[in-house]
Amino acid sequence: MLYLLRRQILLAALTLVGTWACRERSPELTAQQTLGDCRLIAHDAGETEICQQPERVVALSMHMLDLLLALEQQPIGYAPIDPLTIERFDQPEQQIPYLGDYVTGQLVNAGSRSEPSLETLVRLRPDVILGETGFHQKAYSQLAQIAPTLLFGGALRDQWQRSLLPIAKALNRPEQADQVITAHRQRLAKTRVALAEVVRTLPRCLLLGIRDLKQPIQIRTGSDFAGGLLQDVGFTLVAPSIAVRAAGEMTVSLEAIPQLASDWVIVQAWSTDTSNSPLKTVRRQWQQSPVLQAMAASRAGRVYFVDYQLWSISRGPMAAGLVLQQLEVLLLS
Structure with missing residues (x-):
């Protein structure tokens, strides 16, 4: 009974968020934004309009956290590989392997990579959600009702470079993507020597x-x-x-x-x-x-x-x- 009640509440919240999102993006309210402050971002699940300067971003995998931190964007939420009992990463340098040293704030635990928490995402009210195609394609419609959601692959060679460019465009940081790729090539050249x-x-x-x-x-x-x-x-x-x-x-x-x-x-x-x-x-x-x-x-x-x-x-x-x-x-x- 409790499970059914929570599910009904969540579905109602998603419906409300979806309605709000549609209203926010109606032609009457966004005509001025569309002309100047919005970008149409192509990704693996289609095309998504991102407006103004996203500040509240959630990474639904370690891969997406890597890309965000490389662009110097601190997320508000993160979904690690495995489900954890903690509500937030208040000691990221100890709780997030390898990347935690680059996290400057306390991230909310958004579930796990394979099962992100929709309830937590609704509470966070993110501007953008970043996920991986292989893990989040099935839940895309629900995620997209909560916030504009971008999905990218990342397992293949140099695939992160192809994903970084549209993500940087979505975050209004296109120059930083070029800087990150240039720095990577310089680091690679150093290792070759x-x-x-x-x-x-x-x-x-x-x-x-x-x-x-x-x-x-x-x-x-x-x-x-x-x-x-x-x-x-x-x-x-x-x-x-x-x-x-x-x-x-x-x-x-x-x-x-x-x-x-x-x-x-x-x-x-x-x-x-x-x-x-x-x-x-x-x-x-x-x-x-x-x-x-x-x-x-x-x-x-x-x-x-x-x-x-x-x-x-x-x-x-x-x-x-x-x-x-x-x-x-x-x-x-």
Whole structure:
């Protein structure tokens, strides 16, 4: 009964917000805005009109938070990967991995990436909601009733650059997008110089995503965020000629890994429970596997374990800078 009541209240609120939004955007009330202060933003769910200077922005994923912070826009709400019991991120540097150091205020917890809280979003009354196509397409109509909502993909190589430009336009910060992309290219050039000798002598990299060695192992290629960065630096990514694709991922068995000739290996350790770092677990499993320990890269001490959240979830310019920095530390130390 309580659930039904809350649902009825939420639907009523959404209807009210939708009616208010339609009234606010009627030709009579917005004719002057349309001429000067509005932008039509193309995104994966269509085209959305954003007017004036958005101040109250909600990021429904770590990826969107990355893009906002790169544009120096502080959000008012954030939906992390996993649902958390806290109402707000009052200590973001401790509560938000990697990006929390760049958050200057207290963000409201807006649910989780896969299930954002519509009730919380209604209360926040944002000017703009930013989400990811793969996670928020089904809820788009409801989100768009709350506030103008923009959806973008972000998993593919350099996709964040294509998303950053319309987001910056929506936030009325187009010049900053160009500055962010230029800074990224300069940082990439710096890493190329720093790792030039490593690229020359150890060019072949095997990039893996591992949750548990008992399960199929993901092979990451140059088409995704981290693989694209490695290729941009100059490395060649090793991949099998024949692999099984499951849920959009290229996967192989543990026994097939030693057959992939590589000079070094990066293991992105991940878990469905992001509250506990899987790095120690995956490293221990790797070290206890006779098959993997027989690999040339293992014998040479050139297997590096990194956090999947940074290397494959954030996927923006902030993460790119941190990944390149970590890559230099790993390969030059």
